[in-house]
Amino acid sequence: MRKFVSIILLSLSIITLIACTKNKQQSLDGEYYWISSERNELAFTIKGDNASIEHGEADSFTINKKKNxxxxxxxxxxxxxxxYSFKEGVFSVDxxxxxHDYYxxxxxxxxxxxxxxGYK
Incomplete structure:
Protein backbone atom coordinates (compact mmCIF):
# COMPACT_ATOMS: atom_id res chain seq x y z
CA MET A 1 0.00 0.00 0.00
CA ARG A 2 2.86 2.37 0.82
CA LYS A 3 4.45 1.85 -2.58
CA PHE A 4 1.13 2.53 -4.28
CA VAL A 5 0.67 5.84 -2.43
CA SER A 6 4.27 6.80 -3.20
CA ILE A 7 3.78 6.10 -6.90
CA ILE A 8 0.55 8.15 -6.98
CA LEU A 9 2.24 11.10 -5.23
CA LEU A 10 5.24 10.92 -7.54
CA SER A 11 2.97 10.84 -10.60
CA LEU A 12 1.01 13.88 -9.39
CA SER A 13 4.25 15.75 -8.71
CA ILE A 14 5.54 15.05 -12.22
CA ILE A 15 2.26 16.13 -13.83
CA THR A 16 2.24 19.37 -11.81
CA LEU A 17 5.86 20.11 -12.72
CA ILE A 18 5.22 19.57 -16.43
CA ALA A 19 2.08 21.74 -16.38
CA CYS A 20 3.87 24.61 -14.63
CA THR A 21 6.86 24.44 -16.98
CA LYS A 22 4.72 24.68 -20.13
CA ASN A 23 2.86 27.76 -18.85
CA LYS A 24 6.02 29.67 -17.95
CA GLN A 25 6.69 31.30 -21.32
CA GLN A 26 7.94 34.82 -20.81
CA SER A 27 5.98 37.61 -22.45
CA LEU A 28 7.90 39.47 -25.15
CA ASP A 29 5.49 42.45 -25.15
CA GLY A 30 7.01 45.92 -25.13
CA GLU A 31 9.12 48.47 -26.97
CA TYR A 32 12.59 47.39 -28.16
CA TYR A 33 15.43 49.84 -28.76
CA TRP A 34 18.56 49.62 -30.86
CA ILE A 35 21.23 51.14 -28.64
CA SER A 36 24.80 51.72 -29.83
CA SER A 37 27.39 54.49 -29.91
CA GLU A 38 25.64 55.92 -33.00
CA ARG A 39 21.98 55.51 -32.05
CA ASN A 40 19.35 55.12 -29.38
CA GLU A 41 16.11 54.58 -31.26
CA LEU A 42 12.91 52.60 -31.07
CA ALA A 43 13.28 49.66 -33.47
CA PHE A 44 10.04 47.72 -32.99
CA THR A 45 7.10 47.13 -30.67
CA ILE A 46 5.78 43.66 -29.81
CA LYS A 47 2.19 42.93 -28.78
CA GLY A 48 1.36 39.25 -28.41
CA ASP A 49 2.73 37.36 -31.41
CA ASN A 50 2.94 40.42 -33.68
CA ALA A 51 5.41 43.28 -33.98
CA SER A 52 5.47 46.55 -35.89
CA ILE A 53 8.84 47.82 -37.14
CA GLU A 54 9.59 51.55 -36.99
CA HIS A 55 12.24 51.81 -39.75
CA GLY A 56 13.50 49.50 -42.48
CA GLU A 57 12.38 47.44 -45.43
CA ALA A 58 10.11 45.16 -43.40
CA ASP A 59 6.94 46.63 -41.88
CA SER A 60 6.17 43.95 -39.33
CA PHE A 61 6.85 40.43 -38.15
CA THR A 62 5.01 37.52 -36.60
CA ILE A 63 6.62 35.53 -33.78
CA ASN A 64 6.64 31.74 -33.53
CA LYS A 65 7.66 31.19 -29.89
CA LYS A 66 7.78 27.40 -30.21
CA LYS A 67 10.41 27.53 -32.98
CA ASN A 68 12.08 30.81 -31.84
CA TYR A 84 15.77 34.92 -32.72
CA SER A 85 16.86 34.59 -29.12
CA PHE A 86 15.54 36.36 -26.05
CA LYS A 87 17.31 36.53 -22.72
CA GLU A 88 16.99 38.97 -19.82
CA GLY A 89 15.35 41.74 -21.86
CA VAL A 90 17.57 41.39 -24.95
CA PHE A 91 15.93 40.30 -28.23
CA SER A 92 18.63 39.25 -30.74
CA VAL A 93 17.48 39.01 -34.35
CA ASP A 94 18.21 40.04 -37.95
CA HIS A 100 21.55 43.07 -33.66
CA ASP A 101 20.62 43.11 -30.00
CA TYR A 102 17.45 45.06 -29.24
CA TYR A 103 16.75 46.08 -25.64
CA GLY A 118 26.65 57.40 -22.49
CA TYR A 119 22.91 58.06 -22.77
CA LYS A 120 22.41 58.14 -18.97
Whole structure:
Protein backbone atom coordinates (compact mmCIF):
# COMPACT_ATOMS: atom_id res chain seq x y z
CA MET A 1 0.00 0.00 0.00
CA ARG A 2 2.86 2.37 0.82
CA LYS A 3 4.45 1.85 -2.58
CA PHE A 4 1.13 2.53 -4.28
CA VAL A 5 0.67 5.84 -2.43
CA SER A 6 4.27 6.80 -3.20
CA ILE A 7 3.78 6.10 -6.90
CA ILE A 8 0.55 8.15 -6.98
CA LEU A 9 2.24 11.10 -5.23
CA LEU A 10 5.24 10.92 -7.54
CA SER A 11 2.97 10.84 -10.60
CA LEU A 12 1.01 13.88 -9.39
CA SER A 13 4.25 15.75 -8.71
CA ILE A 14 5.54 15.05 -12.22
CA ILE A 15 2.26 16.13 -13.83
CA THR A 16 2.24 19.37 -11.81
CA LEU A 17 5.86 20.11 -12.72
CA ILE A 18 5.22 19.57 -16.43
CA ALA A 19 2.08 21.74 -16.38
CA CYS A 20 3.87 24.61 -14.63
CA THR A 21 6.86 24.44 -16.98
CA LYS A 22 4.72 24.68 -20.13
CA ASN A 23 2.86 27.76 -18.85
CA LYS A 24 6.02 29.67 -17.95
CA GLN A 25 6.69 31.30 -21.32
CA GLN A 26 7.94 34.82 -20.81
CA SER A 27 5.98 37.61 -22.45
CA LEU A 28 7.90 39.47 -25.15
CA ASP A 29 5.49 42.45 -25.15
CA GLY A 30 7.01 45.92 -25.13
CA GLU A 31 9.12 48.47 -26.97
CA TYR A 32 12.59 47.39 -28.16
CA TYR A 33 15.43 49.84 -28.76
CA TRP A 34 18.56 49.62 -30.86
CA ILE A 35 21.23 51.14 -28.64
CA SER A 36 24.80 51.72 -29.83
CA SER A 37 27.39 54.49 -29.91
CA GLU A 38 25.64 55.92 -33.00
CA ARG A 39 21.98 55.51 -32.05
CA ASN A 40 19.35 55.12 -29.38
CA GLU A 41 16.11 54.58 -31.26
CA LEU A 42 12.91 52.60 -31.07
CA ALA A 43 13.28 49.66 -33.47
CA PHE A 44 10.04 47.72 -32.99
CA THR A 45 7.10 47.13 -30.67
CA ILE A 46 5.78 43.66 -29.81
CA LYS A 47 2.19 42.93 -28.78
CA GLY A 48 1.36 39.25 -28.41
CA ASP A 49 2.73 37.36 -31.41
CA ASN A 50 2.94 40.42 -33.68
CA ALA A 51 5.41 43.28 -33.98
CA SER A 52 5.47 46.55 -35.89
CA ILE A 53 8.84 47.82 -37.14
CA GLU A 54 9.59 51.55 -36.99
CA HIS A 55 12.24 51.81 -39.75
CA GLY A 56 13.50 49.50 -42.48
CA GLU A 57 12.38 47.44 -45.43
CA ALA A 58 10.11 45.16 -43.40
CA ASP A 59 6.94 46.63 -41.88
CA SER A 60 6.17 43.95 -39.33
CA PHE A 61 6.85 40.43 -38.15
CA THR A 62 5.01 37.52 -36.60
CA ILE A 63 6.62 35.53 -33.78
CA ASN A 64 6.64 31.74 -33.53
CA LYS A 65 7.66 31.19 -29.89
CA LYS A 66 7.78 27.40 -30.21
CA LYS A 67 10.41 27.53 -32.98
CA ASN A 68 12.08 30.81 -31.84
CA UNK A 69 11.59 32.31 -35.29
CA UNK A 70 10.01 35.43 -36.74
CA UNK A 71 8.37 35.86 -40.15
CA UNK A 72 9.23 39.28 -41.61
CA UNK A 73 6.66 40.88 -43.92
CA UNK A 74 6.34 44.17 -45.77
CA UNK A 75 5.69 45.95 -49.05
CA UNK A 76 9.38 46.27 -49.92
CA UNK A 77 10.61 42.75 -49.09
CA UNK A 78 9.92 39.13 -49.86
CA UNK A 79 8.68 37.44 -46.70
CA UNK A 80 11.48 35.67 -44.88
CA UNK A 81 12.00 33.77 -41.66
CA UNK A 82 14.76 34.51 -39.13
CA UNK A 83 15.82 32.84 -35.89
CA TYR A 84 15.77 34.92 -32.72
CA SER A 85 16.86 34.59 -29.12
CA PHE A 86 15.54 36.36 -26.05
CA LYS A 87 17.31 36.53 -22.72
CA GLU A 88 16.99 38.97 -19.82
CA GLY A 89 15.35 41.74 -21.86
CA VAL A 90 17.57 41.39 -24.95
CA PHE A 91 15.93 40.30 -28.23
CA SER A 92 18.63 39.25 -30.74
CA VAL A 93 17.48 39.01 -34.35
CA ASP A 94 18.21 40.04 -37.95
CA UNK A 95 15.45 42.37 -39.18
CA UNK A 96 17.65 44.52 -41.42
CA UNK A 97 20.30 42.24 -42.95
CA UNK A 98 22.53 42.14 -39.87
CA UNK A 99 21.81 40.53 -36.50
CA HIS A 100 21.55 43.07 -33.66
CA ASP A 101 20.62 43.11 -30.00
CA TYR A 102 17.45 45.06 -29.24
CA TYR A 103 16.75 46.08 -25.64
CA UNK A 104 13.34 45.90 -23.97
CA UNK A 105 12.57 49.36 -22.60
CA UNK A 106 13.08 49.69 -18.83
CA UNK A 107 14.75 46.27 -18.49
CA UNK A 108 18.01 45.99 -16.55
CA UNK A 109 19.94 45.32 -19.78
CA UNK A 110 18.32 48.38 -21.42
CA UNK A 111 19.51 50.59 -18.56
CA UNK A 112 22.99 49.03 -18.69
CA UNK A 113 23.24 49.69 -22.45
CA UNK A 114 22.16 53.32 -21.97
CA UNK A 115 24.92 53.78 -19.39
CA UNK A 116 27.50 51.91 -21.50
CA UNK A 117 26.95 54.18 -24.51
CA GLY A 118 26.65 57.40 -22.49
CA TYR A 119 22.91 58.06 -22.77
CA LYS A 120 22.41 58.14 -18.97
Missing amino acids: TIELTGKNIASRSED ISGVK LKDSEEYNNALKQY
